[in-house]
Amino acid sequence: MKIFITGSSGTGKTSVAKALSDKGYSAFSPEDMGINKYIDMKTNAFVPRPTPPIDHSRYRSTWDTAKLKKMLASDDVVFIAGQIGTQADYYNLFDKIIVLTAANETIKQRLLHRNTNPYDYGKHPDEMKHVMWYNLNLAKELLDAPGAIAIDASQPLDAVVAEVLRHSNEG
DSSP states (O other): OEEEEEESTTSSHHHHHHHHHHTTOEEEOTTTTTOEEEEETTTTEEESOOOSSOOTTTEEEEEOHHHHHHHHTTSSSEEEEOOOTTGGGGGGGOSEEEEEEOOHHHHHHHHHHOOOOTTOTTOSHHHHHHHHHHHHHTHHHHHTSTTOEEEETTSOHHHHHHHHHHHTTOO
């Protein structure tokens, strides 16, 4: 079973992946694993991670497909937790898609106070504005993914992880 856990920045994807890993599951955050790549949409070329704040009108994130497939083949049950601009291109690699959801105020507080993101993504006012807009306007796209399952990520982490496991037939 291959499960993709997605959602807006600040919904807890990385925390859920870590908690699953701590429970002995194969759970990965592609950004932490060096799988995320960025495309300059003006040149259509791969570029190093842009300097914050990331201009989402110019740069789009994607994954290194070969590395992703290797991660997915690493175990019978694999959780991938992330959010990228081209993720719909990868939905066919997953058996289930779980979307973590939360209100903007919850996300804002998490972004301002988190220390798990090495890039401090979302703390810059322009990035925060983008995340808030994305959560209100594009999160529906995530829920439109084939068979998407919404989980309220404003719950305590243990409750979110328990729901993820239940929906993945592991709980």
